[in-house]
Amino acid sequence: xxxSFVVEDDIFAVGEAVMAAVWNECAGREIELPFQRMSHRxxxxxxxxxxxxxxxxxxxxxxxxxxxxxxxxxxxxxIEGGGRVRGFRAPDGARLSRKALDRLGFGKQLSESELxxxxxxxxxxxxxxxxxxxxxxxxxxxxxDALRRHLGDVMEAIEPGDRFLWVTEFPLFEPDPxxxxxxxxxxPFTGLNPDDAERLDRDPLSVRSRAYxxxxxxxxxxxxxxxxxEPDLQRRxxxxxxxxxxxxxxxxxxxxxAFKYGAPPHGGFALGLDRIVMQLAGGSSLREVIAxxxxxxxxxxxxxxxxxxxxxxxxxxxxxxxxxxxx
Numbered sequence: 001x002x003x004s005f006v007v008e009d010d011i012f013a014v015g016e017a018v019m020a021a022v023w024n025e026c027a028g029r030e031i032e033l034p035f036q037r038m039s040h041r042x043x044x045x046x047x048x049x050x051x052x053x054x055x056x057x058x059x060x061x062x063x064x065x066x067x068x069x070x071x072x073x074x075x076x077x078x079i080e081g082g083g084r085v086r087g088f089r090a091p092d093g094a095r096l097s098r099k100a101l102d103r104l105g106f107g108k109q110l111s112e113s114e115l116x117x118x119x120x121x122x123x124x125x126x127x128x129x130x131x132x133x134x135x136x137x138x139x140x141x142x143x144x145d146a147l148r149r150h151l152g153d154v155m156e157a158i159e160p161g162d163r164f165l166w167v168t169e170f171p172l173f174e175p176d177p178x179x180x181x182x183x184x185x186x187x188p189f190t191g192l193n194p195d196d197a198e199r200l201d202r203d204p205l206s207v208r209s210r211a212y213x214x215x216x217x218x219x220x221x222x223x224x225x226x227x228x229x230e231p232d233l234q235r236r237x238x239x240x241x242x243x244x245x246x247x248x249x250x251x252x253x254x255x256x257x258a259f260k261y262g263a264p265p266h267g268g269f270a271l272g273l274d275r276i277v278m279q280l281a282g283g284s285s286l287r288e289v290i291a292x293x294x295x296x297x298x299x300x301x302x303x304x305x306x307x308x309x310x311x312x313x314x315x316x317x318x319x320x321x322x323x324x325x326x327x
Contacts, residue, residue: 004264008212008226011269012037012166015214015222018271019164026280035164035214043167048086048141048148050170053218054163056152058088060144063132066117072109078134085134086144089122090151093129100154104131104147149218165215169193172209173240182240186211189234189255191226191267197233204240214271221276224269231259 001014016033023031036054043050046059064084067075075085094101107115107130122130131147133140152158172192173182182204184190191210192200200207210226228234234256238248248256277289287293294300314321 001270002266002268004266006226006265006267008168008210008267011212011224011226011267015269015271016164019214019221022276022280023162029162031162031164035166037166037168039169040167040171040208041169044137044141047145048143049145049218050167050213051215051218051220052145052165053149053152053158054165055159055161055217056148056157057159058090058148058152058157060086060088060148061121062086063118063121066121067114070114071111072106072114074106075132075134083135084137084140085132086140087122087130087132088144088148089124090129090131090155090157091125092127093131093151093155094127096129096155101129104129106132163217167213167215168211169208170211170213171205172196172207172237173204175205181242184241185209186223186225188237188241189227191228192233192237200236200240210267212269214269216279219275219279220272222269222271224267226265226267229259229263229265231256234259 001011003010003014012034016035020031020033023029038046038052040050043052045062046052048060062084063086064079067085068079070076078085110118118124118130118132122128124130129151131144131151133143133147135143171185172190174185175181176183186209193208193210196207211223212225213223214221228237234252235245235248238244238252243251274286274289278284278286281289283289292300292302299305
């Protein structure tokens with residue numbers, strides 16, 4: 001959907017109405033409205049992911065201060081290097097097998113005082129399992145999310161029901177893995193939080209966007225954003241991305257020109273139909289609900305693709321095929 005003269009609440013109201021109707025008509029279930037909302041920052045801090053499964057009640061905690069002087073060098077070294085130690089409490093986790101526990105933890109490496117401090121921070125009771133991961137936030141968040149989902153499944157701690165969530169305020173930019181320079185987190189036309197506009201030029205990586213995702217039971221159902229509709233602001237975003245005025249006119253002049261005539265505030269959203277069907281059908285893979293799925297090697301077996309292309313067609317497209325022999 002694309003809508004004019006809207007803000008996030010208008011987009012969310014439409015998305016929620018659609019999902020409520022679909023779940024009622026296709027699954028015979030009522031879903032709770034309005035959906036819960038959570039900022040991207042809080043999602044990463046509490047669950048380690050921007051698509052948390054809220055059916056698992058365990059949340060992450062930062063226990064770096066508890067372990068800053070730990071004799072366990074992995075924890076102490078990580079904290080001294082600017083990383084963090086985070087984890088979660090799995091109630092009654094001691095019922096897991098000894099083999100499963102040994103594969104997960106370093107409990108034997110911690111002193112009694114450190115363990116007491118952790119128990120207090122997590123409000124842990126006898127028989128609970130504390131899962132800790134040390135390192136930089138991005139990889140440890142992913143690891144904790146995976147562990148949380150795995151143990152939630154193994155320990156049958158996933159609560160029944162439909163948990164819908166709007167994740168909001170994604171970063172406008174993220175650092176390029178190679179250069180470290182800002183690149184769009186969503187796309188270069190995404191609107192930004194007005195409260196962060198004054199930091200756009202001097203600290204772009206701290207700027208929040210007006211992008212949002214709909215998440216269902218840990219699966220992203222769709223995403224969208226409120227868009228930029230002011231030419232000067234759009235040029236500033238281009239400048240952060242290293243796109244000067246001349247290049248901006250060459251590539252996006254049609255858009256900047258349109259903005260001059262008063263493009264309305266506008267926003268959009270798109271849902272992933274296949275993912276919705278997969279959840280309604282109780283499937284675990286998109287391949288179960290796609291008519292012509294591809295293999296992991298990107299081959300479409302039912303269509304015989306990819307297939308041989310005639311030389312004439314390659315010539316029309318200006319494509320030259322070079323065969324390389326294995327050296």
